[in-house]
Amino acid sequence: MSQTPTADQLRNRLVDAIRHDTPLSTAVERALRTVPREAFLPGIDLHEAYADQAVTIKDNPLGGALPLSCASVPSIVATMLNQLDVRPGDDILEIGAGTGYNAALLAELTGHHGHVTTIDIDSDVALHARTMLDHAGYQHVHVMERDGLTGAPENAPYDRMLAAVGLWDLPTAWWQQLGEGSRLVLPLRWRGQTRSVALTRHADTLVSESMQLCGFVPVIGQDGEKTTPLNADNTIRVIHDADQAVDARALGASLSSTAGIEVMSAQCVGSEESFDGVWLRATATDDRICRLQVMPDALAQELLPRPAVPVRSPVLVDGDSLAYLIVRRDPADPQRSHQLGAAAYGPHAQQLAQDLIAHIEAWGTARTTLPRLTITPSQSDAATGSGHVISKPESRLTLTY
Structure with a gap:
């Protein structure tokens, strides 16, 4: 008779499957094998908790196909953590607290000498994240009920910022919270598609380091x-x-x-x-x-x-x-x-x-070639360089092949 697999076994099987398709850094792999995803999804069947799929934690009160908040697809989480390239001791801001699972992974990556702040505009979601993080032993993560578009200036500047919600424009407020040389990873929407883009700040310009196809619940407050x-x-x-x-x-x-x-x-x-x-x-x-x-x-x-x-x-x-x-x-x-x-x-x-x-x-003619994306504040005099410019209210996107 076959035995029912344990949570640890299911977690390791999932990470093995993700690693088969997505190269993982040693640190990201260790975090994924350490943090119990099921602890952030109470009442969910173990097999569902460790399937490579999103899990809704709160439906959209306004209706529609997309939920208000969910636990993201684990393989997408892994990809974005790779893009973020967290270093031990980093100060990190996460926009979109979700279940709290992502924040726990970030806490594992930055270690005891770093700090994680995670924010969410919805009080129920923020409370869920706080409760689950406490139960899982991550009491040191700072959870705030806050509009993600304003960030969390009281804990800035940040070495790393991660958006777990889809952004159509880059909020002006974030520029004051990103340190020089810091890394920002966000699901960015333009022309109907969404890419998880990793960007490094150089003065008044963010320059892309990598780009991956993804899909995310859109942030509340942007209607472009x-x-x-x-x-x-x-x-x-x-x-x-x-x-x-x-x-x-x-x-x-x-x-x-x-x-x-x-x-x-x-x-x-x-x-x-x-x-x-x-x-x-x-x-x-x-x-x-x-x-x-x-x-x-x-x-x-x-x-x-x-x-x-x-x-x-x-x-x-x-x-x-x-x-x-x-x-x-x-x-x-x-x-x-x-x-x-x-x-x-x-x-x-x-x-x-x-x-x-x-x-x-x-x-x-070049199927795997990605464009160079630069982002500057819309009111900045920073040069966009050569390329195709897409202007938004708070930022300018420049794409160059």
């Missing part, structure tokens, strides 16, 4: 990202930045009254190969790129050809026309390869499709 329905049932949507014009009526009319076209590129991917880099590269040159979200009802009704990833595919939007990414089996190699292409609608469908194909081909 908009969702525009393109049909009456709200099953086809464009998610875009505030500076991007989306004409819902004109686009909806093009989708319903004009025949779409499909144009395929020369680029193929394996069944397990990521092609999210197409989207990332397009954001560095093209302000028309945003996100298309097609819900299951629209797919079932075959209202338009299936996007590459129905809930999050890159789309070029220009007036009354759009072109989005599609994937088709390669006739020459139907078992292994999938061909990338564009489906387009509207009077300018042909041109937009060709523009999207150009982005696909540009990515195909």
